[in-house]
Amino acid sequence: MSANELWGGRFAKGPAEIMERINASIDFDRRLYAQDIMGSMAHSSMLMACKIISEEDGRKIQEGLQTILREIEAGNFKTDPALEDIHMHVEARLRELIGDAAGRLHTARSRNDQVATDFRLWVRDTMDHLDGELADLQDALLDQAEAEADTVMPGFTHLQAAQPVTFGHHMLAYVEMFSRDRGRLKDARARLNESPLGSAALAGTSFPIDREMTAKALKFDRPTANSLDGVSDRDFALEFLGFASICSMHLSRLAEEIVIWSSAQFRFVECSDSFSTGSSIMPQKKNPDAAELIRGKAGRSAGAFTSLLMMMKGLPMTYGKDMQEDKEPVFDAADNLQLCLAAMSGMIRDITVNGEVMTAASGAGFTTATDLADWLVQKLDMPFRQAHHVTGALVKLAEDNKCGLEDLSLAQMQSVESGITDDIYKVLGVQNSVASRVSYGGTAPSNVREQVTRWRKRRAEEGGGK
Numbered sequence: 001m002s003a004n005e006l007w008g009g010r011f012a013k014g015p016a017e018i019m020e021r022i023n024a025s026i027d028f029d030r031r032l033y034a035q036d037i038m039g040s041m042a043h044s045s046m047l048m049a050c051k052i053i054s055e056e057d058g059r060k061i062q063e064g065l066q067t068i069l070r071e072i073e074a075g076n077f078k079t080d081p082a083l084e085d086i087h088m089h090v091e092a093r094l095r096e097l098i099g100d101a102a103g104r105l106h107t108a109r110s111r112n113d114q115v116a117t118d119f120r121l122w123v124r125d126t127m128d129h130l131d132g133e134l135a136d137l138q139d140a141l142l143d144q145a146e147a148e149a150d151t152v153m154p155g156f157t158h159l160q161a162a163q164p165v166t167f168g169h170h171m172l173a174y175v176e177m178f179s180r181d182r183g184r185l186k187d188a189r190a191r192l193n194e195s196p197l198g199s200a201a202l203a204g205t206s207f208p209i210d211r212e213m214t215a216k217a218l219k220f221d222r223p224t225a226n227s228l229d230g231v232s233d234r235d236f237a238l239e240f241l242g243f244a245s246i247c248s249m250h251l252s253r254l255a256e257e258i259v260i261w262s263s264a265q266f267r268f269v270e271c272s273d274s275f276s277t278g279s280s281i282m283p284q285k286k287n288p289d290a291a292e293l294i295r296g297k298a299g300r301s302a303g304a305f306t307s308l309l310m311m312m313k314g315l316p317m318t319y320g321k322d323m324q325e326d327k328e329p330v331f332d333a334a335d336n337l338q339l340c341l342a343a344m345s346g347m348i349r350d351i352t353v354n355g356e357v358m359t360a361a362s363g364a365g366f367t368t369a370t371d372l373a374d375w376l377v378q379k380l381d382m383p384f385r386q387a388h389h390v391t392g393a394l395v396k397l398a399e400d401n402k403c404g405l406e407d408l409s410l411a412q413m414q415s416v417e418s419g420i421t422d423d424i425y426k427v428l429g430v431q432n433s434v435a436s437r438v439s440y441g442g443t444a445p446s447n448v449r450e451q452v453t454r455w456r457k458r459r460a461e462e463g464g465g466k
């Protein structure tokens, strides 16, 4: 059967070969087969229940659909670009299997509401799957946060050493970021979860259909309220890509940190052999390829988002064939994000943290200068601005002597500020510095432990992960 036979009534001849090629989407939309068959099962049950088709035809249709599902799953399904897309492939095969009754499945339905429904179902499944991957990554980060709650590392702004922080606190920052990504998924899923099925081509239908019934069968919360919007809305795909872009950006930032930390100049962490590659010429090299690829792939999600947004922006209501271009960017972004999340979880689980190197580096660059200024305020009742100035002078002195703040003698300190006592040395160690940062959300090891406990509880309540 050629595509032409489905609407052949008004066509005298078939499409040009190049038309067939530009028109066909089967090479990528075959991924919607399970959703397409599920949608047709729900639609045919409803047509039977509403007595729009006979029980006998309905049963034949449903048996045929199940056979097709098995055929596709077993890899025994031939595709033909002349049949354009997955919807027509399924229908054509159904006709081969059950004959004329197949023609009744498309009653009160159009490919426009069909594809809108299938694609929503696919994106919804993907959202649920990715949420599980994100939960797993959070679990991996929490394990590291707990293990390294006391490990001191330099905290950076402008990639300049700023103040000592704990590695556990740094891991928890990403737990928060990925939690917002999961929140975005949850919000987008709730808006996605309306059924366009029954919007028909664009205007609804004169058949006495029950849209609540199909919505319920497909686990949607309700049917979409406007048939024009039902067939032409792709916000759910855009929101998915918006989520994917932001989540990929988060992954890319973590990947970039791993690239920096694992360099010979930093040596804060070491990636496991299973997530690294060597060089074909330089025997000493161990490259963090997985991290680099995660960083590199982030551009694809953002590109996918832009591509769909641009495709949609000039479309008059309702469906336009342009919209067939909605699927590839979503598939690409989803596939890559799934890969990146799994690779990142594996990398984080396997990473070796060089606590001693990090702690040794965390005092460099006068990172406890703020602690010194705070001491002057707290012990000498100095206004903070003045304390800032005095500390600046002490940093200058240490710099001139090529030593750290803690290496200045009490006499040297007192030459800048006579009120300084021995007590000052307590706040100059990086361990003391981080231990003192107990304000809510601060980096103290005790805070990290509390936050890990809070997150573990939340993760146990929500389930998921691996």
Ligand code: ARG
Residues within 6 Å of the ligand: 025, 029, 084, 085, 111, 112, 115, 319, 321, 323, 324, 325
């Ligand atoms: N393959 C099409 C798509 O992906 C299905 C809808 C076709 N509808 C139509 N009126 N030509 O968008």
